Amino acid sequence: MPSVVATLHGQPASGLPRDFLHSVRKPRRGCEHNRNGIATICVTSPEEKKKCEDYSKAAEAQDLFPDIRCIETISKAACMEHVKQDNSQLLVLDGGDVYKAGRYYGLQPIASELYNGSDATYYAVAVMRSVSDVLTLSQLRGLRSCHTGMGRTAGWVMPVGVLLSEGLLQETNCNHAEAMADFFFAGSCVPGANDSKTNPGRVRSDDLCRHCIGDDLGMHKYVYNLLDKYIMFVGCQHVLMNFTCII
Secondary structure, X not given: OOOOOEEEOOEEXXXXXXXXXXXXXXXXXXXXXXXXXXXXXXXXXXXXXXXXXXXXXXXXXXXXXXXEEEEEOOOHHXXXXXXXXXXXXXXXXXXXXXXXXXXHHOXXXXXXXXXXXXXXXXXXXXXXXXXXXXXXXXXXXXXXXXXOOOOOHHHHHHHHHHHHHOOOOOOOXXXXXXXXXXXXXXXXXXOOOOOOOOOHHHOOHHHHOOOOOOOOOOOOOOOOOOOOOOOHHHHHHHHHHOOOOOO
16 A cells, blocks of 8 residues: 655655544544445446446545445336335436335435526427427327326326316326327327336226337337337437337
C-alpha cells in the first residue's frame, strides 16, 4: 500500500500521524451500526448497472457508507419482488410504477428527483407516421395502437384519461382495458396486459396483446419485461417503423 503523503504549500510533507488514515475513516456518530452494511440497488439494464457501479465507486471514494452493490434483473416487477424479499434495498421507478410498487409489493417511495428546481411535470406525446391523415382523436377509433406498457403513465394512464375526457371511451364498471380494446378494435400491443397485477382478470388480453411479438424467438409475448421487443418507448418506435401499429 503506498504511503500517505500530505501537501503543504505545494511541497510534500511527511511526519503524519500513524493513525491518520484511521482518523479520516472513523465512523460517524450515530451511523456506526451501518459501517459494515451493504445497500443493494436493483436495476434492469446493462446501462443502468454501469451507472449504478459508477455511483458505487464515487460513494466509496467519498468514504460514504453503507457500501453500494448493484444487481441486474429483467424487469421492474422483478426488482420490486427483490426489494420485497429484502434481496435488494433500493430501486428507481417512474410515476407509472410507483402505484404498482405500493399496491402489490408493499413498497414506499423515500425520495423524488426534481431538475433545476422546477415543478414535477410529465408530458405524453402520441406519435404517428407523417403520412397519416388522422386529424382528430375520434379518427383513432379502430386503428392499431401500441403502448409502452399496461399501467405506464405516458403509454396507458394518460391516453385513457384523454379519451375518457373527450367522451370517446364507453367503459363499464371503470374497466379501462375493456374500453380501450373496444376503441382500438383492430388490436393493440400493450405489454403487461396479461399480467393480473396490472390488468385484474386479464380482461381482453388477447386483443390488447394481439400485435406484440415477444423476444426474437417469439417468447415472452404476454409478459411485461424487457425481453419484449415492443416494450417501452424504443419498442413503440419500432412498431411505427415496421407498420405494426398506426399510433
